[in-house]
Amino acid sequence: MSLSIGVDVGGTNIVCGAVDADGRVLRKLKRKTEAHLGHSEVLRRIADMVGEIRETLGSEHEVIGVGLGIPGLVDPKAGISLNSSNLNWRNIPVASELEALIGLPAFIDNDVRMYVYGEAIAGAGRGSGHVLGITIGTGIAAAIVLEGQIFYGYKALAGEIGHVRMEGVDEQCACGLSGCLETVASASGMVRQAKKAIREGRESLLNKAFPGDTLENLTAADISKAMDDGDQLATEILTRAGALNGRALAAATMVLSPEVIIVGGGGALAGERIMAPLREQLLDLILPEYREGLKVVTAEHNDDAGIIGSALYARHQL
């Protein structure tokens, strides 16, 4: 059987998987990225992982190509990572350098596009011609897949929904703008708000669970847990994040008219805690014509969507 390998190159980990034509993951490997060692070392590490996966596959499997999802700005046609602050890469010819190491065709795209592509083709968007996906993680970004094709926009810049300015939000964003959706509605944004509120003396179960300096260890999952335990602060933060994402998606929905909206990334692991307010706000703000038939769902593969999308993307380029 012909397989392709998808690689999700994150700031912390590299995940690498062999994927079949239907998007099933047959093998998977995970290693530390150690981006501080430089891009050549990261690519060598990826080449090693690809090699190891190929060795474990029986001779009945042929690997036909590799796809990589890379954070930040990329030029997918040229195979170049233009600017990735997570990896500290600038103008790195990733595809050609990796091809030289592994002797297989390699393709790259932005990690969020690969993720949403995976979900659109082989996950929650399967069978739909108009997919809008967002990932709620460190930041928030969107990707659009139309009739099975990734939509790029001019200069391949489509998708920065995380930087839309939101009413009632005045946080300064790392991007230089202020009031950006992701400052409060991303997983990191939620954690930041919780820490801030606790430092300011707000009563919360999180306060007791993370006394003093241990507050640094607080994650979005802890906020979900606190909400389940009836914590008011956690409930407020998750509800607001859901509503703000819903509001940003409402505007995007009336411009684009998606059939399926897929919510993924770490933030989507909060499930209905974030999806219920998201859906409520979204459906409240769109015209009735859009409501009918619109599906608003969480990602099916979530953690694996990036490698599935990258692998299928490579397969479909060949």
Added chain:
Amino acid sequence: MSLSIGVDVGGTNIVCGAVDADGRVLRKLKRKTEAHLGHSEVLRRIADMVGEIRETLGSEHEVIGVGLGIPGLVDPKAGISLNSSNLNWRNIPVASELEALIGLPAFIDNDVRMYVYGEAIAGAGRGSGHVLGITIGTGIAAAIVLEGQIFYGYKALAGEIGHVRMEGVDEQCACGLSGCLETVASASGMVRQAKKAIREGRESLLNKAFPGDTLENLTAADISKAMDDGDQLATEILTRAGALNGRALAAATMVLSPEVIIVGGGGALAGERIMAPLREQLLDLILPEYREGLKVVTAEHNDDAGIIGSALYARHQL
């Protein structure tokens, strides 16, 4: 030379024009729509206009098809006007009925899409692969043309940017939602605000120009004129309309990444009075990557864009 005929079917007027392959208008006719006479009469009237135009064209011209831009919801593939409140049409098989009358292939689409298509192909968007157009008229709507193809979205519903909820706007919209962009930032919305302010006793040159019941005759053009004469109310209304359109376009820009944003419709006739605040707000709210190379311009053909777009659309379907 082969020509196609474009028809802009408005609630008040029908405009019909013979257009060449480059988008030049060779003949043009305008008649009252008189939609109250029913759709058969409107289509008969269009057929008469098409016939008259063909008669005035020399034998060196061959008309190969007709395109119609129709307000409201349409099914372009089936050639059906699904719902047009302006014309009071519901499920009218416009294309087939007109074809039977004129013996030429006929194609329909929503009027805003035809308008933006005309501008994208043969107007302000010429040569660009990623065009986002909005028309500021009675309402506000958008259309997207990608590599020369109209983008429809699921159920052909893409484009209702006029119903995005805007911060600081609380007007009730005819659509049932509230705070919609078009309630204050459309041409009608601006007129409505001016009338309301004047009725509430606000000082303005418009107050003097339209005493008592004559206030009913106030148009968006009068607001522009008052702004030129230094009127504070008119300046506020146009500046706010521009800024709100700019804000809605900023969100759309970061999701879609257009190369050109074309602003058309009656409201665009206000020129820099509305475009300056629109541009300022838009550029202020988008990431620097989007700013570079982005063109934000008014429509080139404005009044004729609808017939040019409809005619070229018909030509490109053949």
